[in-house]
Every structure is written in structure tokens, then in C-alpha cells.
Amino acid sequence: MSIEATSGSRGIDWQSDAMKSLRKRRYAADRRLQIYGMVAIAFALGFLALLIGTLTFTGYKAFTQTMVSIEIDLSSQELDREDLMGANWRNLVRDAMRERIGELPRSDERDYFNMFTSSAPFLVRDAVMANPSLLEKKHTYLIPLSDPLDQLSKGEIDRNTPANQRRVNDQQIGWYDQLVSSGVISRPFNWGLFFNSDSRFPELAGLAGAISGSFWLLLVCLVISLPVGIAAAIYLEEFAPKNKFTDLIEININNLAAVPSVVFGLLGLAVFLGWFGLPRSAPLVGGLVLSLMTLPTIIIVTRASLKSVPSSIREAALGVGASKHEAIFHHILPLSMPTIMTGTIIGLAQALGETAPLLLIGMNAFITSPPDGLFEASTALPTQIYIWADSPERGFVARTSAAILVLLGFLVLMNGIAIFLRQRFERRW
Incomplete structure (x- = not known):
């Protein structure tokens, strides 16, 4: 049927x-x-796995650094405690290096000392000045090997390659093997990657200045874009009359969210540097440029969040005698804040990864110390990656990939915080 x-x-x-x-x-x-x-x-996950795998394979070696242990007995040296900067640290360190290898012909000293980072005397000096008690005893200092020897230790330089095609000669390989057999070579975790500033020498280069610069950038961006974006969204959504002028503003806000970042960099170059005369490469200028980029996103997210609050909340507040601004700031806005904060964090994460606008305002300069404030020259993580990627030194290849992994880690962390806030505080109606 x-x-x-x-x-x-x-x-x-x-x-x-x-x-x-x-x-x-x-x-x-x-x-x-x-x-x-x-x-x-599956394709998206495959390409993501390929990207992460390639970066990891290329950059994991930068998270370790080949070191040599050098013993120096400063108690037997005649050093002026009042003038440690004037001491002959170069000879002190070189004498300790000679003791590790034994008899060394004078003609071979240059090749031997080139195995160690050229900043070894300054590293020992800074350690002693930070801890004067080292003057009274023998102490072991960890000195980084120079980049060619570090590459040799990590297998990046094949010792079977003809001598005229590699940066390490046979004699240096023999000395390295001798140091390894004596047990003074180690490869600990490279904390300098996070706590050192940029350097011309790959074995000493780190991300401290870039991380500090990115922090100041995001701080300026947050302080400016969050209150301005929320205020603009509240006005457009709750108070602004619906006419052609406000429609034009809304269209421009939506269009600004899709404008290429390089345009904001040109705007910052012309306005903040050209007209206002703010210092070049300063985090303040970078934060102002990034806040212009983040504002449209925050305004759009805030307006959508305000619309998502049921009208019954507003009507109930007005019904018990609350004024319009009291209904908005005491009831509607608090209920919208989880979504607003999620959008803000995502906007800041996007700003953290921007490179083009920061290049245009000069934040790709060679800076050897972290900035102490908003007006000092600085770099950021994306521009530091750009600088290292453009360097001819082979040691910067691994450090570039490692820096990208660090940047991706920050982005994943910020997006994770956004997801947590959304799931923790989001209200479903």
C-alpha cells in the first residue's frame, strides 16, 4: 500500500x-x-603539518648552543675591583683557552681563537661584574663556540667536504675533536635565544629586543584601540541617528577592515613620522599604526556583540527606571564583554604578526639592546624574522625558523586565551 x-x-x-x-x-x-x-x-591539516614540520626540522637546532667550559682563577689575578671595566679580559680569557688545548704555536693562535665567539671576554667580564664574588675563586664559564664550529657540532658542516669548500679547516676540526674528548664541549638549551638581543654573530643573537618591542607595541595598541573601539561601537549602535552620514561611517569601517596593512604603514610614515615628528623605529609609532589596523575589527565585533544581547534585557532595565546609558553600561555592555575581549585578543594577535607597516616606519633597524620605553628604537618579532631571513650567515637560517616558531607560539597562546574566554564567559540566549 x-x-x-x-x-x-x-x-x-x-x-x-x-x-x-x-x-x-x-x-x-x-x-x-x-x-x-x-x-x-585533510589538505589544510596536511599543509599545516608540513609547515610546522619544516620549521621544526630547520629551526630545532637553534634551541641548543654548542658551549665550551673554560676555567678561570681570578683570585690569582691582580685585578682592580674599582676598575673592572679596564681589566685586560681578552688576555685572561685567551690564557684560559690555551690551557684547554695545551701547547699552541703562535702561528696557529688566530685559527684557534676564531673557534670561540669573539665576545667571550665581554661575557666573562659581565658575569664577574654581576657577581663580584667570582673574583675570589676559580670558576667555570660557558663560552659559546663561533657559528662555524657550532654548525660543525650540529652536523650542518660535513667534515668530509673538501677544505676549500667549508668554513672550518682541518686543524680546527682536530682541535674541536680534542676538546670533545676532554669533555669540555656541551650543547645545553639556548636560553640566549630568548634573553639576548640581536647580534651580528649568530651564536649570540637572540629575541629579547624583539619580544620586548612587541610587548610595547601591543600595549600601546591595546590602550588605544580597546576604549576607542568600544566607545565608537556603542555610539554607532545605540546613540547615532540612522542617516546617510552614519551609513557612510559604517561602510568605511567595514572597508578599513579589509585594507592591506602596507597602507596603514604608509599612513603612519606620513602622519606620525612626517607631520607629528615622532621618533623613527619607536614602539609608540608602531603601536599607533597597529591600533589603526585593529580598530575596525574591534568596532565590528563590539557592534555584533551588542546586537546579540536580547532586547528583553534592555527593556527590563528601562522598565525599572534605568536611563539609557545605565542600561547600556550596567547591563548590556557587561554581557557583551566576553565576546568583545575575544575579538580584541584576536585583533591583537593579528597585529602581532604584521610586518609590512612596521618595516615602513623603520622598525627593522639593528638594535643591540631591548627598549626601556615607548620612545626608544626597537624591533618586533615579525621584523626580527625579516632581518634574520635576509642575513647571509648560515647560522641565522635555523634562528629564523626558531623565531617563526616562537611567534607562532605567541599567536597560538593568544588565540587559546580568546577561546577560553569565549567558552568560560559566553552567555547563550
Whole structure:
């Protein structure tokens, strides 16, 4: 017995062969759509895994640094405690290096000392000045090997390559093997990657200045874009009259969210540096430029969040005698804040990864110390990656990938915080 349904003036036999064929085609189309979606997700995950895998394979070696242990007995040295800066640290360190290798012909000293970072005397000096008690005893100092020897230790330089095609000669390889056999070579975690500033020497280069600069950038961006963005969104959504002028403002805000970042960099170069005369490469200028980029996103997210609050909340507040601004600031805005904060964090995460606007305002300069304030020259993580990627030194290849991993880590952390805030405080109506 067939089941019939009336549609207009004719009946449809839902169990007929034609309807069964139609349902079969629809189910097949649904399955194909699901398969296409799964394939697309698999491709996306595959490319993401390829990216992360490539960066990890290239950059993991930068998270360790080849060191040599050098013992120096400063108690036997005649050093003026009142003038440690004037001491001959170069000879002190070189004498300790000679003791590690034994007798060394004078003609070979240059090649031998080139195995160690050229900043070794300054590292020992800074350690002693930070801890004067080292003057009274023998102490072991960890000195980084120079980049070619670090590459040799990590297998980046093949010792079977002809001598004229590698940066390490046979004699230096022999000295390195001798140091390894004596147990003074180690490869600890490279904390200098996070606590050192930039350097011309890969074995000493770090991200401290870039991390500090990025912090100041995001601080300025947050302080400016969050209150201004929320205030603008509240006015446009709750108070502004609906006319052609406000419609024009809304269209421009939506368009600004899609403007290429390099345009904001040109704007910052012309206005903040050209007209206002603010210092070049300063985090203040970078934060102002990034806040211009983040404002449209925060305004759009805030307006959408305000719209999502049920009208009954507003009507209830007004019904018990609250004024309009009291209803907004005491009821509607607090309920919207979780979504607003989520959008703000995502906007800041996007700003953290921007490179083009920061290059245009000069934040790609070579800076050897972290900035102490908003007006000092600085770099940021994206521009530091750009600087290292442009360096011809082989040691910066791994450090570039490592810096990208650090930047991705910050981005994942910020997006994770946004997801946590959304799930923790979001209200469903």
C-alpha cells in the first residue's frame, strides 16, 4: 500500500521509484559534500603539518648552543675591583683557552681563537661584574663556540667536504675533536635565544629586543584601540541617528577592515613620522599604526556583540527606571564583554604578526639592546624574522625558523586565551 500526500491539486507517491531515485541522489550529494569537506580539512591539516614540520626540522637546532667550559682563577689575578671595566679580559680569557688545548704555536693562535665567539671576554667580564664574588675563586664559564664550529657540532658542516669548500679547516676540526674528548664541549638549551638581543654573530643573537618591542607595541595598541573601539561601537549602535552620514561611517569601517596593512604603514610614515615628528623605529609609532589596523575589527565585533544581547534585557532595565546609558553600561555592555575581549585578543594577535607597516616606519633597524620605553628604537618579532631571513650567515637560517616558531607560539597562546574566554564567559540566549 503506497503513502500519498496531497500537494496542491495532485498527489505525490513518496514510495514511487522516481521519488526513491530522487532521495538516493540527494543522499549521495550529501555524502559527496561531506567527503569534499573532509578532504579539504585533510589538505589544510596536511599543509599545516608540513609547515610546522619544516620549521621544526630547520629551526630545532637553534634551541641548543654548542658551549665550551673554560676555567678561570681570578683570585690569582691582580685585578682592580674599582676598575673592572679596564681589566685586560681578552688576555685572561685567551690564557684560559690555551690551557684547554695545551701547547699552541703562535702561528696557529688566530685559527684557534676564531673557534670561540669573539665576545667571550665581554661575557666573562659581565658575569664577574654581576657577581663580584667570582673574583675570589676559580670558576667555570660557558663560552659559546663561533657559528662555524657550532654548525660543525650540529652536523650542518660535513667534515668530509673538501677544505676549500667549508668554513672550518682541518686543524680546527682536530682541535674541536680534542676538546670533545676532554669533555669540555656541551650543547645545553639556548636560553640566549630568548634573553639576548640581536647580534651580528649568530651564536649570540637572540629575541629579547624583539619580544620586548612587541610587548610595547601591543600595549600601546591595546590602550588605544580597546576604549576607542568600544566607545565608537556603542555610539554607532545605540546613540547615532540612522542617516546617510552614519551609513557612510559604517561602510568605511567595514572597508578599513579589509585594507592591506602596507597602507596603514604608509599612513603612519606620513602622519606620525612626517607631520607629528615622532621618533623613527619607536614602539609608540608602531603601536599607533597597529591600533589603526585593529580598530575596525574591534568596532565590528563590539557592534555584533551588542546586537546579540536580547532586547528583553534592555527593556527590563528601562522598565525599572534605568536611563539609557545605565542600561547600556550596567547591563548590556557587561554581557557583551566576553565576546568583545575575544575579538580584541584576536585583533591583537593579528597585529602581532604584521610586518609590512612596521618595516615602513623603520622598525627593522639593528638594535643591540631591548627598549626601556615607548620612545626608544626597537624591533618586533615579525621584523626580527625579516632581518634574520635576509642575513647571509648560515647560522641565522635555523634562528629564523626558531623565531617563526616562537611567534607562532605567541599567536597560538593568544588565540587559546580568546577561546577560553569565549567558552568560560559566553552567555547563550
